[in-house]
Amino acid sequence: xxxxxxxxxxxxxxxxxxxxxxxxxxxxxxxxxxxxxxxxxxxxxxxxxxxxxxxxxxxxxxxxxxxxxxxxxxxxxxxxxxxxxxxxxxxxxxxxxxxxxxxxxxxxxxxxxxxxxxxxxxxxxxxxxxxxxxxxxxxxxxxxxxxxxxxxxxxxxxxxxxxxxxxxxx
Numbered sequence: 001x002x003x004x005x006x007x008x009x010x011x012x013x014x015x016x017x018x019x020x021x022x023x024x025x026x027x028x029x030x031x032x033x034x035x036x037x038x039x040x041x042x043x044x045x046x047x048x049x050x051x052x053x054x055x056x057x058x059x060x061x062x063x064x065x066x067x068x069x070x071x072x073x074x075x076x077x078x079x080x081x082x083x084x085x086x087x088x089x090x091x092x093x094x095x096x097x098x099x100x101x102x103x104x105x106x107x108x109x110x111x112x113x114x115x116x117x118x119x120x121x122x123x124x125x126x127x128x129x130x131x132x133x134x135x136x137x138x139x140x141x142x143x144x145x146x147x148x149x150x151x152x153x154x155x156x157x158x159x160x161x162x163x164x165x166x167x168x169x170x
Contacts, residue, residue, distance in 0.1 A: 001095050002027045002144050003072070004137055007063065007111075008102035010036030017134040020051045025141050026152050029057040032066050036102070063111060072097055074118050077140055078107060079130050081119035088120050090144040098140050100133050 004027050009015045015037070022029040031039075039059070060066035072095030075088050090096055101107035112119055122131060122139055130136070145153065156164045 002090075002141065002148075003030055003095060003097045004028070004141060005030040005032065005066065005097050005099040006102075006133075007032045007099060007107050008034060008036070008105070009133070010103045011133075012037040014103065014132065014134045018137050019055050019057070021134070021138050021141060022057070023051040023054050025145060027141060029055060030066060030097070031057065031059045032063055033059065033061050035059075063108075070097060071095060074099055074115060075140075076107060076112060076115055076119045077101075077121065077136060078112055078119050079121055080112060081121035083120050084123050085120050085140055085143050086147075088144075090147040096144055098137070098144065100137055100140075103133055106130075 002025070004018060004022050006015060006018065006029070009018075009031060015031070015035075019029060021027075058069075060069065073092055074097045075090075076099045077085075078101070099107065122136055124131060131139070145151070157166055158164075
């Protein structure tokens, strides 16, 4: 299984968007405290829409508590990495955790330094420091799923929605 991990997220709208992405991609979401908002916040509900009912998520009191519960491969997304996103092997056995930092501070440097070999980055120009975390999550999650052949995802419009033949209907 693939997991999205938000280390100290601060902006509820970003987390709401990431919740929707997690549901769309059948990924579990992990939130590492402290959070910059309440999970009952109206903005979070608005961004996550009604998908929150289908969201699988856990809240961890600290990075250490998250690490104790984790089994699998960690991938730290950071602008300081020297390996591009597609250099990560998401086909390796076991669970994969895509770890993203909070909007203003990222992932603490001591964590990145101790996991330097697991740090990857989304290649971007030198005109911006980083992408919005919600965009970075979507790009990274999609790359992991692409490498894995889109497990449990539809490559056509599901019949539970508009249906595969929707464009053929008058």
